[in-house]
Amino acid sequence: MKGISATTQYELVVTDANGCTANDIVLVHVVKSSLRAEAGVNKQYCHGNVTPVVLGGTPTATGGSPVYNYAWTPATGIIGSTSVANPSALPDSTTTYYVTVTDAKGCSSVDSVKITVNPSPLVFAGRDTAVCAGQPVILGTRNFGYNYAWSPGLYLSSTTLSNPIATPLATTTYTVTATDVNGCTSTSTITITVRQNP
Secondary structure (H helix, E strand, C coil), rough: CCCCCCCEEEEEEEEECCCCCCEEEEEEECCCCCCEECCCEEEEEEEECCCECCCCCCCCCCCCCCCCCEEEEEECCCCCCCCCCCEECCCCCEEEEEEEECCCCCCCCEEEEEEEEEEECCCCCCCCCECCCCCCCCCCCCCCCCCCEEEEEECCCCCCCCCCEEEECEEEEEEEECCCCCCCEEEECCCCCCECCC
């Protein structure tokens, strides 16, 4: 019998074709289950990450009456089975996962965990171009509030600005790495081809 939230008395009355009746009474005692589900702590990672996160607690179920059955939803992003205590997940976007734990007596408990997928920073080193030796070129774009690191630092006015000035004397490929407040990174490159002066 399911869906009973408090101790309840039930009476069964049976009537036959002759109108004769018989009855019986049953008292269903509801005892609060000690079963607790633990979906784990909220986690976050950067978009493009290839290392799955592990869902669930240590352990994922306590109390109640073992053995436990597990059901994780949604299945999106979960690698492998959704009916294990600690599945791995690699969602493409922020997802809240729910685990329903059911014990041997049919009691159940639900918990949730949020996996936040942070977007990668937008970074653009600029379009490849050709210049005469010693001619300055502005690299990059406007500052989006990230931390920037340019390499190599040769012929650059700064290695930490979003748009430093390059004055290369030889053909050089520059790489910029942008890092946001979440530690997510993106890179972009630009090649400055230098035409030697006559």
